Amino acid sequence: MKRPGASQLPDSAGEAVSRFKKDVDEIPLFVILINDVMVGLVIIAVAIILMTQISPSVTVMALIPLVIVGVIANVATSRIEHYRRTSRQAGGKVTGFIGEFFGAVQAVKVATAEKNVIGYFHKLNDERRILTIREKLFDEVLGSIYRNMSTLGTGVILVLVGQSMRTGNFTLGDFSLFVYLLQSMGDLTTFGGMLWARYKQLNVSVQRMYHLMENAPLDALVEHSLINLEGPLPEVIYPPKSASDRLNELVADHLTFHYTGSSNGINDISLKIKRNTLTVVTGRIGSGKTTLLRALLGLLPLESGEIRWNENILTSPGDFLIPPRCAYTAQVPRLFSNTLRNNILLGLNKSDDEIYMATKLAVMDRDLEQMDDNLETLVGARGVKLSGGQAQRAAAARMFIREPELIVFDDLSSALDVETEQQLWERIFEKQNLTCLVVSHRRPLLRRADHIIVLKDGKVESEGTLDQLLEISSEMRELWKLEENGIS
Secondary structure: OOOOOOOOOOOOOOHHHHHHHHHHHHHHHHHHHHHHHHHHHHHHHHHHHHHEEEEHHHHHHHHHHHHHHHHHHHHHHHHHHHHHHHHHHHHHHHHHHHHHHHOOHHHHOOOOHHHHHHHHHHHHHHHHHHHHHHHHHHHHHHHHHHHHHHHHHHHHHHHHHHHHHHHHOOOHHHHHHHHHHHHHHHHHHHHHHEEEHHHHHHHHHHHHHHHHHOOOOHOOOOOHHHHHHHHOOOOOOOOOHHHHHHHEEEEEEEEEEEEEOOOOOEEEEEEEEEEEOOOEEEOOOOOOHHHHHHOOOOOOOOOEEEEEOOOOOOOOHHHHHOOOOEEEOOOOOOOOOOEEHHHHHOOOOOOOOHHHHHHHHOOOHHHHHHHOOOHHEEEEHHHOOHHHHHHHHHHHHHOOOOOOOEEEEOHHHHOHHHHHHHHHHHHHHHHHOOOOEEEEHHHHHHHOOOEEEEOOOOOOEEEEEHHHHHHOOHHHHHHHHHHHOOOO
């Protein structure tokens, strides 16, 4: 939750679930077992002292098999880690695929790919089964070796003390005590060897969990925090808007960001957004429009550049550019499997009248009238029961109800028809004191824009008003032509 908001998990959501479902359990169990080992070490120390008092030479020879156990455990370390890592990865792939499959049922049915998809699932599951059996078999073989070392030690004693027992130098009582102590030591050594194997497996679990927390401090994984499992839910507190939140001017200087292992991104982009203006970012697909918005909002970590709010430098734009100062609607908004009301509010305390005002501003008032349960309509997982346009407008209503100083839209036109989008902007511009930063290629919005930024290959190709750009920018003229032909 503390990572930049637009950063994706390094693995699938299903893989993340499998890690925090199974890997976490390894930690408390290991800690509990350590207590037994500490007691066992005391018992071993006492046993060695007693055995040495009877016969030092026999004690040394009897302990050799136990030393072998330690050597085997150490040699098997890399193999233990390898089997644990591969089996957990295979389990995560199965869990992740199930989530993706359920989320793409319609696409699978449209492509009549049910048999192929299920066949691939069986393949993943077979791989998981084989790797899991391999890990379990290896653990059992190691356990068997550990358990039988004490028996081998007993055999060593018999070979060494047979003659001494005949002469009476090594009594039957001494032998019984040796066997008893050796058996106890063998059990503890077996337990210790298995615990060592579990420790190496635990190391894999910790690495897998930390992998999800890229660039986080090392102690973040074990950071203490209060968890309320009983009683009422904690109150969601949204800070009220203050005079210091007022936007006069947002300035970004020389913003640069590139995706890991790629040259794609934005280079040395500067912009200025004044209060009560509409700034439009436009460009071809892949020109860096969405990347610019996310870098500006602190959702992507900048390589260089500076962002200022009313001349104040933002050291952490991702924490500052949030409601009530700024609100953002992505091109593909995220909705939860809950009511439309809760998806708009997300814990915010607002009246029905305020919700209806926000939905009207988002041109969703007619849609609400047609829904069976109005605001209490369940939208389904990720808003699957809503159309793409309804999902975008629900996200827009979520933004409007927070009354931010700066509104940021990422290509709202992608799922809206021209008429609905026109109504949306007409209602937005009827309101006073709205400052907007928008990604769009639609002609009506470009005509309304106070300032247009044209991106090409991650850089500002040109900027200005529409009339200026149509004169000086060949890229803008081409985009204008593509929009007219419905290609852009």
